[in-house]
Amino acid sequence: MSLIKFIRISLIIQISVILNNFHAVTSSFDLNPRHFPKDFLWGVGSSSYQIEGGWNADDKGESIWDYMTHNHPEKIADRSNGDISSDSYHHWRRDVQMVHELHVKTYRFSISWPRIMPGGYMNQVSTAGIKYYSALIDELLHYNITPMVTMYHWELPQRLQELGGWTNPEIIPLFKDYARLLLEMFGDRVQIWTTINEPWHVCEHGYGVDYMAPAYNYPGIPAYLCGHNLLKAHAEVVHMYRAEYKKRQGGRMGITLDTSWMEPKSNSPEDREASQRALEFYVGWFGHPIFSTHGNYPATMVDRIRNLSKEQGFSRSRLPEFTKEEIQRIRGTADFFGINTYTTSLVTSNDHNNSAKFPIPSFNHDMGVVESQDPNWTGSGSVWLKVYPKGIYNLLMWIKKEYNNPPVIVTESGVSDRGGLEDYPRVDYYNQYLNFVLDALEDGANVQGYIAWSLMDSYEWKAGFTEKFGLYHVDFNDPQRKRTPKISARVFAHICKTNRIDWNYRPSLNEEQITAMSRLPALETTSGSAGRGLSQRSYLRNILVRSLSLVLIVLALAKYLK
Numbered sequence: 001m002s003l004i005k006f007i008r009i010s011l012i013i014q015i016s017v018i019l020n021n022f023h024a025v026t027s028s029f030d031l032n033p034r035h036f037p038k039d040f041l042w043g044v045g046s047s048s049y050q051i052e053g054g055w056n057a058d059d060k061g062e063s064i065w066d067y068m069t070h071n072h073p074e075k076i077a078d079r080s081n082g083d084i085s086s087d088s089y090h091h092w093r094r095d096v097q098m099v100h101e102l103h104v105k106t107y108r109f110s111i112s113w114p115r116i117m118p119g120g121y122m123n124q125v126s127t128a129g130i131k132y133y134s135a136l137i138d139e140l141l142h143y144n145i146t147p148m149v150t151m152y153h154w155e156l157p158q159r160l161q162e163l164g165g166w167t168n169p170e171i172i173p174l175f176k177d178y179a180r181l182l183l184e185m186f187g188d189r190v191q192i193w194t195t196i197n198e199p200w201h202v203c204e205h206g207y208g209v210d211y212m213a214p215a216y217n218y219p220g221i222p223a224y225l226c227g228h229n230l231l232k233a234h235a236e237v238v239h240m241y242r243a244e245y246k247k248r249q250g251g252r253m254g255i256t257l258d259t260s261w262m263e264p265k266s267n268s269p270e271d272r273e274a275s276q277r278a279l280e281f282y283v284g285w286f287g288h289p290i291f292s293t294h295g296n297y298p299a300t301m302v303d304r305i306r307n308l309s310k311e312q313g314f315s316r317s318r319l320p321e322f323t324k325e326e327i328q329r330i331r332g333t334a335d336f337f338g339i340n341t342y343t344t345s346l347v348t349s350n351d352h353n354n355s356a357k358f359p360i361p362s363f364n365h366d367m368g369v370v371e372s373q374d375p376n377w378t379g380s381g382s383v384w385l386k387v388y389p390k391g392i393y394n395l396l397m398w399i400k401k402e403y404n405n406p407p408v409i410v411t412e413s414g415v416s417d418r419g420g421l422e423d424y425p426r427v428d429y430y431n432q433y434l435n436f437v438l439d440a441l442e443d444g445a446n447v448q449g450y451i452a453w454s455l456m457d458s459y460e461w462k463a464g465f466t467e468k469f470g471l472y473h474v475d476f477n478d479p480q481r482k483r484t485p486k487i488s489a490r491v492f493a494h495i496c497k498t499n500r501i502d503w504n505y506r507p508s509l510n511e512e513q514i515t516a517m518s519r520l521p522a523l524e525t526t527s528g529s530a531g532r533g534l535s536q537r538s539y540l541r542n543i544l545v546r547s548l549s550l551v552l553i554v555l556a557l558a559k560y561l562k
């Protein structure tokens with residue numbers, strides 16, 4: 001073989017290798033990425049009890065969470081409380097700066113009812129409380145960030161709990177008074193409202209089981225009374241808004257429901273039916289009365305609870321009935337569908353012998369669904385939260401089908417860990433979940449926004465400070481509660497800024513972050529760095545492969561041109 005021939009052959013071999021690599025290079029550079037719609041509402045969220053602290057600052061009243069954490073610290077994983085937490089009552093200017101740094105368009109936060117109405121009634125209104133939220137709203141507007149305000153994120157004034165809380169119909173006019181005060185004080189500047197965050201948690205976890213405050217642990221009865229009053233209270237507030245404020249103030253008002261995606265455990269008709277039934281109990285309980293064509297609770301729920309109540313010897317259904325007028329009054333009372341979702345359950349039916357051993361009666365027994373998770377799914381800092389990205393797609397498509405494609409805002413989505421700043425698993429979570437949001441958009445779901453949970457580490461309810469959801473790290477040992485962006489904050493900001501997912505953007509720690517890391521207790525830095533070793537290695541490999549192929553391309557071109 002002549003030298004020339006040898007060179008030619010090796011050139012051909014090289015070119016084919018290069019072409020092969022070139023595909024890898026272009027696909028990793030992602031020359032034609034999918035974009036989110038131009039006006040997609042990017043946001044980040046928090047809630048008052050979780051971040052504010054200042055539990056008795058100025059004339060704030062006691063909430064059911066103050067009461068529970070002070071009187072029953074044994075109910076909280078680390079016996080902590082939200083007395084100080086991230087101390088946003090004092091550091092709200094820094095909070096807004098962080099929201100600004102994230103390039104989001106909206107900040108979803110909640111107002112603490114007892115901070116502005118200490119006893120829950122209009123007879124006592126706190127000027128300090130109103131000033132606090134007013135200044136926060138003005139600061140957001142100064143940065144051109146739309147405030148998205150939740151009226152109720154679980155902070156009921158304790159005095160109202162002593163009246164039975166959400167199980168007492170008296171809550172309806174009281175909630176309306178509170179909402180009216182918010183609309184009067186802030187409605188000129190707030191364009192997006194949600195009435196109530198996660199009614200299912202408020203009612204079932206608050207009254208049915210010993211979980212969220214007030215932790216009644218009274219299964220099968222009060223949760224349904226709670227839901228009934230809550231739906232009416234929500235509807236009255238939306239009607240008041242539409243009749244008296246909306247035209248003048250020009251905003252919109254919705255509600256935020258929550259659920260995991262309910263994946264059939266197998267493809268059997270029974271498991272698929274269990275999936276549909278679970279979604280009707282978790283989402284439909286509140287979604288059907290507001291968003292369905294006919295209104296009212298889902299028929300499955302009405303039938304099952306009526307039948308089971310009868311079997312159990314009750315003289316009427318434990319699920320209260322709406323009148324025809326009430327059904328009409330509640331139907332259609334939302335300008336958008338807010339949904340919080342984090343994870344997925346595998347579901348199958350409970351059998352007639354109640355082999356799942358649910359209490360009788362109880363919400364779980366009424367629903368008749370047994371939930372589990374695949375141990376192979378990626379875990380997180382919370383036992384209940386496993387990473388199953390396709391769940392968000394399935395859920396968005398289910399809402400589209402079930403409720404005639406309403407405008408949806410994902411009002412919470414995110415993942416926990418146990419601390420640290422190098423949170424590459426959180427980066428993966430957002431990339432993967434958002435990729436499935438893009439799929440849902442392409443398949444016609446009317447998704448208008450995505451709000452990451454959460455702006456910063458905060459008080460995670462029963463888990464205390466043991467589980468972290470923040471894009472920003474908060475140093476709870478520092479009296480100033482210093483906040484530092486995690487890796488995920490920089491990645492999420494990049495997504496919001498560019499309107500697309502950049503799979504290759506995996507920055508390493510910058511100086512600010514390295515300094516902050518050095519101040520953390522050893523426990524936090526080690527738990528964070530486990531994930532980092534792996535992903536940094538694959539990142540380096542990526543870079544190496546890319547540079548090599550580029551060198552080869554240049555060499556080949558040089559030879560070809562000779």
Ligand SMILES: *[C@@H]1O[C@H](CO)[C@@H](O)[C@H](O)[C@H]1NC(C)=O
Binds near residue numbers: 300304307
């Ligand atoms: C409830 O009972 C009625 C009458 O016995 C029956 O036709 C119906 O199928 C039952 N519904 C459910 C969901 O069990």
Ligand SMILES: *[C@@H]1O[C@H](CO)[C@@H](O)[C@H](O)[C@H]1NC(C)=O
Binds near residue numbers: 353
């Ligand atoms: C329910 O229990 C009865 C009596 O113990 C038994 O005969 C039946 O097989 C059980 N059914 C199921 C679905 O487990």
Ligand SMILES: *[C@@H]1O[C@H](CO)[C@@H](O)[C@H](O)[C@H]1NC(C)=O
Binds near residue numbers: 374375376
């Ligand atoms: C988990 O993965 C293992 C190995 O791939 C597989 O054998 C097992 O069935 C999986 N578990 C579940 C619950 O799917």
